[in-house]
Amino acid sequence: MARWVMNDDDITGVKAEPRAAAGVSFHPGWLLRAASAVAGVLIFILALDLLKEGARDYGRTMVAFFNVTSPVSALGFGWLLAYMFLSGSPVAAIAITFFAAGTLDALQTFTMITGSRLGASLIVLVVGFLYYLRGHRRAASVAIGVLALLTTAAIYLPAMALGYWALTSGFVQTIQADADTPLMSVLDWMYEPIMNAINALGLPGWAKFGAGVVALLTAFTLLDRALPQVEPESNAFSRIGRVVYRPMVMFALGMAVTSVTMSVSVSLSILVPLSVRGLVRRENTLPYIMGANITTFIDTLVAALIVGGAAAFTIVLVEMVSVAILSLIVLLFFYHAFQRSILRLQDAIVRHRRTLVAFLGVMFIIPVILLAF
Amino acid sequence: MNLLIYAGPGPWRDEALATATQFAGQVATSVTLVTGGGIRNAELLDDAVARLGLPPDVAIKRRVVEGTPQEAIITVADETTYDLVIFGRFQRSLERLLPLRRSDALTRRLRSAVLRVSGPARPIRRILLASGGDQHTFATAGHAVQLAAPLGAAITLLHVVSQQPIVFESLAPLAADEATFLKGETPEATTLRQAAAWLSERGITVAIRVRFGLVLDEILAELDEGDYDILAVGTHHAAGPLDRVLLEDLTGDLLDRCPRTVLVARRILRG
Numbered sequence: 154m155a156r157w158v159m160n161d162d163d164i165t166g167v168k169a170e171p172r173a174a175a176g177v178s179f180h181p182g183w184l185l186r187a188a189s190a191v192a193g194v195l196i197f198i199l200a201l202d203l204l205k206e207g208a209r210d211y212g213r214t215m216v217a218f219f220n221v222t223s224p225v226s227a228l229g230f231g232w233l234l235a236y237m238f239l240s241g242s243p244v245a246a247i248a249i250t251f252f253a254a255g256t257l258d259a260l261q262t263f264t265m266i267t268g269s270r271l272g273a274s275l276i277v278l279v280v281g282f283l284y285y286l287r288g289h290r291r292a293a294s295v296a297i298g299v300l301a302l303l304t305t306a307a308i309y310l311p312a313m314a315l316g317y318w319a320l321t322s323g324f325v326q327t328i329q330a331d332a333d334t335p336l337m338s339v340l341d342w343m344y345e346p347i348m349n350a351i352n353a354l355g356l357p358g359w360a361k362f363g364a365g366v367v368a369l370l371t372a373f374t375l376l377d378r379a380l381p382q383v384e385p386e387s388n389a390f391s392r393i394g395r396v397v398y399r400p401m402v403m404f405a406l407g408m409a410v411t412s413v414t415m416s417v418s419v420s421l422s423i424l425v426p427l428s429v430r431g432l433v434r435r436e437n438t439l440p441y442i443m444g445a446n447i448t449t450f451i452d453t454l455v456a457a458l459i460v461g462g463a464a465a466f467t468i469v470l471v472e473m474v475s476v477a478i479l480s481l482i483v484l485l486f487f488y489h490a491f492q493r494s495i496l497r498l499q500d501a502i503v504r505h506r507r508t509l510v511a512f513l514g515v516m517f518i519i520p521v522i523l524l525a526f
Numbered sequence: 527m528n529l530l531i532y533a534g535p536g537p538w539r540d541e542a543l544a545t546a547t548q549f550a551g552q553v554a555t556s557v558t559l560v561t562g563g564g565i566r567n568a569e570l571l572d573d574a575v576a577r578l579g580l581p582p583d584v585a586i587k588r589r590v591v592e593g594t595p596q597e598a599i600i601t602v603a604d605e606t607t608y609d610l611v612i613f614g615r616f617q618r619s620l621e622r623l624l625p626l627r628r629s630d631a632l633t634r635r636l637r638s639a640v641l642r643v644s645g646p647a648r649p650i651r652r653i654l655l656a657s658g659g660d661q662h663t664f665a666t667a668g669h670a671v672q673l674a675a676p677l678g679a680a681i682t683l684l685h686v687v688s689q690q691p692i693v694f695e696s697l698a699p700l701a702a703d704e705a706t707f708l709k710g711e712t713p714e715a716t717t718l719r720q721a722a723a724w725l726s727e728r729g730i731t732v733a734i735r736v737r738f739g740l741v742l743d744e745i746l747a748e749l750d751e752g753d754y755d756i757l758a759v760g761t762h763h764a765a766g767p768l769d770r771v772l773l774e775d776l777t778g779d780l781l782d783r784c785p786r787t788v789l790v791a792r793r794i795l796r797g
Contacts (some may be wrong), residue, residue, distance in 0.1 A: 203577060215772060245742075295689070296690045296691065297691075297692055390772075394689055395658075395660075396773055397688075397773065397774040397776060398772055398773060398774060399771075399772065399773065399774045400773070400774070402772050422692075424692050432689035432690065432691055432692070433689060433690065433692050434688045434689055434690075434738060434741075435688045435689070435690055435739070435740060436688060436741065436774070438690070438692075439797065489742075492740065493740065493743060496739070500739075
């Protein structure tokens, strides 16, 4: 059986098993997965509260240490943090809590979330490679990792410009809402006693922030465990390695799968059991990644709703809509040229070890340079 | 072979007739010439008969139909079974830019194999057969050999490897170069070797090419670099309504983008 036990952008632990029943199975382990899902959600919300409390006390110190003073430096900050956390979703959630705590402004939050996605896509490559070296033979291939990064950069960077315009031109009005008034709900009633108890301990801000990070990573691990098992045979996409699906179909599939997994790399790992031989056609992967790159924001959207209120929700929504608009424009009007360019670039990068190493080097240097702005 | 040739007005009429002339006399047992636009185009059929120069033992029928060329071809093709339907490209250059004007609409509607003529007429000496590496390759080869054999044309089997591993160590590692791929035991390599042997047995000069990249781009690149005269492809294998929604119609895309004559194989040949 295929099993996923991983962080948000960690593709390791994937085991392809070609023989199994069709569709999504619900064997006796479903109870464990349901419990993982409930625990994951509860810890996720607690993590957000801890991060917000920690960010209120410690966030300014952290932001000052990294010299995050502009949207550009926030982009580099989010990018680097994604490297540190080996994942993008926790960093996007941290950006939201920084915004909720008043540490970052709307634009900085927006670009930090963009940075988190750019960093996370490289993690598909780096973590996959590290785990491969450690003997996990099913880690994400270099080619797919590079493709994920190139596709993300090619869509997110122009989308960032579109989102930046939307947030600064007054086109999106709700950004003016008060960031300190998150949506009130039963969640506040549930978590207030817990947070009061933690505050009564007198922990410093950095300890609460650290506990929040640990809780967040734990929550994502639990949510990954809760994913249903995808079985390879007799589903509409079982020929993903042999036939070419319509780009719009793969785009929709990427969106649908990632709306459940909430992680691009986990969604990529789901292709492994779909493809009996562990191979997927080039034509099928790129639109899948494009779709996955949109719905991967769903957990950030939820986080924004819980801790940041309408203003934070708007920031994430602008990001999501900008990426969706850019993706649809590419798919409808320039898809073949886009596909050709990205895949040629991917081939050029992975063809030689030295070009791959140079590419990785550049990807590590760019966010550091951005921090200086 | 029972041939249906569109001989009415159209942008590539002359080229279609010139192409058909190369082999119709050798392979045809009967030829039906059709035109749309009604009786005013009837004389175009007489002109076509003169140009084709068919032997006297080949039965010739003339059919004049009201309506567009496409309607005329479909009307006559539905009346009986043809082995091959030949017509020139109906799309003009600027129409190809319109996304909804697909040039495969007629090809998809027909039940017979199709020779869609496009570009300047040229002697058929080299046929490029695009193979997906599956059993449909033999259907396409069967149609291609019917043109290649009488003309002494060579056939090159082309397979494009567009797969890439999702994980570091895929279950079936990809060969990185043509020679290694062809020596391998993958189903695609086996099919290519078998198809080449099958064609050789029929006296055809065969070559195999393997390219790596996007299917559409690599087929068109090989067609151009190898200076082939005809591209032979299988029909779109949509097994049902769901497949029609999910799967990309590569045959349709090739018909849209290919600047040369395309042979679209229709079904598995028996015997």
